Amino acid sequence: MSPIVDPATRDPAPAEAEADEGLPPLPRGDRDLNPPGIGLMALLREDLRTYEGHFMDPGFWAVAVHRFGNWRMGFRSRLVRAPLTLCFRLLAYLAELVGGIHLPYTVRLGRRVRIWHHGGIVLHARSIGDDVQIRHCTTFGVATTDRLRAIPTIEDRVDIGCGACVLGNVRVGHDSRIGANAVVLADVPPHATAVGIPARIIARTSPGGGEA
8 A cells, every 4th residue: 555645745846846836835744634632532522523423434534534544643742643544645545545535644624524425535735724625536736737736725715516627725714604616726815606617706685695
């Protein structure tokens, strides 16, 4: 079994570094990025409630493995961390093999994130906010392979339809919706609905829920 390598944890080639100039560096995976103010077990209990107690849901397992992968980084001793890292890599491999969900632990993942269904899901983002809904065949990632730091930021309470792609250094604003099979290549403002290829804004709602 080959080790799981995240682009965020390797040094970029000179051409990549030049193309990514102006973008902040990605997390290197050298510290715990779990939400602050809540312990691992409490966080997992909250995640399980988010998945309505479905312990065997592939989405829950992908999120739980992600939480564990970050929690282990709280141990500064490499000797202590080594067996935890081996366990994490095995679990992450199984989550991707069985559930079809690739969620690097270097992604800052918010609370109560729900991954509906499973299969064909790649979630390589700077961060994913609280209460985000993600469906099958969704991709977050780079738009071009020469800009590996140009990946999305997903804010709180975003609802993402199946088959959606969010690519490049874009920000999907809080309380927005991404339609099924949309390809998002530009920022989506808060409280907006984006559909199509490339995605365009078709509606905006006010914070109270009505049409803006």
